[in-house]
Amino acid sequence: MGMRIWYQSMTQLATLTNYRKALEEHAKKYCSDGTKIVFNGVSEDNYHGRMPAEVLQYSYAKLILQTEVIDICRAAEKNKFDAVILGSFSEPFLPEIRSLLNIPVISMPECTLLVACSMAEKFALTTLAPANVKRVKALVKRHGLESRVSGYYSLAHPVDEDILNVALKKPKQVVTDFLATAEQAKADGADLIVPAEGVLNLIIGRSNINPIGRLSVLDCVSTSFLYAEMMINMQRRLGIGIGRMGSYAMPPADLLAELDAVTQAKASAKVKTKK
Known part of the structure; x- marks a missing residue:
């Protein structure tokens, strides 16, 4: 099927x-x-x-x-x-x-963290910019897996999705920055590293750099x-x-129907206000 x-x-x-x-x-x-x-x-x-x-x-x-x-x-x-x-x-x-x-x-992210636990005693995560590191740390804590993470890193040249969309065609700088975080992760005791963002993950996956020495790279999208x-x-x-x-x-069906009615009423009121 x-x-x-x-x-x-x-x-x-x-x-x-x-x-x-x-x-x-x-x-x-x-x-x-x-x-x-x-x-x-x-x-x-x-x-x-x-x-x-x-x-x-x-x-x-x-x-x-x-x-x-x-x-x-x-x-x-x-x-x-x-x-x-x-x-x-x-x-x-x-x-x-x-x-x-x-x-x-x-x-x-949840399934990536769980699979990483089956593949490595300690793993690291690399995200797009320093501002995102705090959010990724909070995510790992929410899933109770802080003890399995050896480090959190961000690219030397911060990027967003628009920049990464271009980098899918011209990936050199992003790959170079990611490899630098991978070397630091290895030094900090990681067995595996996760590119912790969808577009970044695809750039790294399409660059054929897995593994990096003895450090595995986990593809979170295909995972x-x-x-x-x-x-x-x-x-x-x-x-x-x-x-x-x-x-x-x-929620029971009757409560869910009531909640849907509330959201629909709010949406209707918003439309009337715009008029």
């Missing part, structure tokens, strides 16, 4: 055309026969020309701009997708989305593809579902 997976990026894929193409090529290369991945980006108009790396460091901006992802993922399940991948190290509304869906919801396939298979074959006793408790 085939699989249909919805991949929700937190970038403007309509604008970042090199990135979208690279994602599609990556899926074709690594996914099993019969697996189809649909890639979806964020609403372009909401960002007013800014890149996510610039905006999502602010908690309020993240709340306002990423709330749409909840409804997008609910729609994916209604449209018979077998799993959803949240393809971002910002990991938007993961508990909320898992509490609303019965299909597997894969967090790219999320294969992890989603595994979770779909486990749900189909083992009948496992999401635990509903804690943070992923699903």
Whole structure:
């Protein structure tokens, strides 16, 4: 039986055309026969020309701009997708989305961290800029895996998604900066390093530099593809579902209908105000 997976990026894929193409090529290369991945980006108009790396460091901006992802993922399940991948190290509304869906919801950073634990005693993460390091540290802490991380690093020349979209065609500087963080990670005791951002990951993956000496490089994008396939298979074959006793408790149908009515009323009021 085939699989249909919805991949929700937190970038403007309509604008970042090199990135979208690279994602599609990556899926074709690594996914099993019969697996189809649909890639979806964020609403372009909401960002007013800014890149996510610039905006999502602010908690309020993240709340306002990423709330749409909840409804997008609910729609994916209604449209018979077998799993959803949240393809971002910002990991938007993961508990909320898992509490609303019965299909597997894969967090790219969460599954990458879990796989890294199976591949290395200590691993490191490299992100785009110093401002992102704090967010990645908080993410690792949220998943309770601080003791497995040997270090957090950022590229010497900070970049955003727009710059990386160009670097997919001209990767030299980004690869050089990443290799420098890899050497530091090795010196700090890492067995494995993760390019902790989707576009950065694809640039490194397409540069054929894995491993770096004895240091493994974990491809977080393809890991999320294969992890989603595994979770779909486990749900189909083992009948496992999401635990509903804690943070992923699903609201009863009547309460969910009431909550949907509230959000719809707010949306209608917003439209009337604009008029």
